[in-house]
Amino acid sequence: MxxxxxxxxxxxxxxxxxxxxxxxxxxxxxxxxxxxxxxxxxxxxxxxxxxxxxxxxxxxxxxxxxxxxKDYFAGASNGANQLLEQNKASGTCKLLESLLINQLEHFYNNEEMQKIILWQISQKSQIMYEVAETREQLGAHFFELADKELDRAKVDLRAVAGLLVGGIYYMVLHAKSNDSLFCQIDVNTKEGIERIKSAISTILADTYRCAGLSNN
The missing domain is CATH 1.10.10.60 (Homeodomain-like)
Known part of the structure; x- marks a missing residue:
């Protein structure tokens, strides 16, 4: 029984x-x-x-x-902090690449998170402010690791990362809202997503190369 x-x-x-x-x-x-x-x-x-x-x-x-x-960086279940700890020994270029590619996949497949980001950028909210602060705390942890590798006089990794994160948000929201091409890329296809992933990898590799870290 x-x-x-x-x-x-x-x-x-x-x-x-x-x-x-x-x-x-x-x-x-x-x-x-x-x-x-x-x-x-x-x-x-x-x-x-x-x-x-x-x-x-x-x-x-x-x-x-x-x-x-639901938030990729702020949520305890998304594993971002664990990813930081597990991969920091392999170099921050690959670590940032993994974080951004995982963020792209998570955001693309999560309709609720897309609505949340629209909320965050369209209306001032204490809730969204506090969640954004949590993301910034994680970012500070990552950039602290990156600063030990990079010559900040040669590259501004914070600016590069900001453009990549913002680009991910905008391109996904644009594709989901309008179902149209963006710079002749169809983000609503597997090929389009793979092209964005490849661009993320290329941009980060070039950024680190400018800082003299071609092996990261």
Missing amino acids: TKKRYQGETNDKERSMQRLMEAVGCVIKEKGYSGLGPTNIAKAAGLNKRLIYFYFGTVDNLIEQYVRS
Whole structure:
């Protein structure tokens, strides 16, 4: 006879919290960030909105926890910090290349994250500010490693990385929103994505070569 799993208070709490988190994503996709009120979230979750305050304290706390779970750099589950630790010994060029290519794939395949980035760049928000600060903290860790390798007088890796990250966001959002070419590249195809990945690798290799690090 199969032993039934205990379905007590702890399990009910975990399930309800997960449903509320998932509901935030549903509301973002259906109504956009302007629809992220307690009533819409609770309705999408099929739960009483009082549970939002009981489990998360505030609606903003719920939304922030959701955003962090989806953000490539800010989310604890995306492994960015682990990637930093595992690959820093092989040189920061390959490390940054891996981070950016993984970010491209993650962002392209995550509709909710695309909505979140649109929210971040179109409306001032304390939630988005704090998530952006988390990304910057990770970036500071990476650049600290890179500064030990690079001659900052020869290359500005921060500017290069900023252009690449911004380019990834814009090209994906443009392709997803308009389904059109960008610089004659169809980002909505496997070939297009591979061309962007190749360009990322080439730009980083040339940047490090300018700093005299041709073997990274």
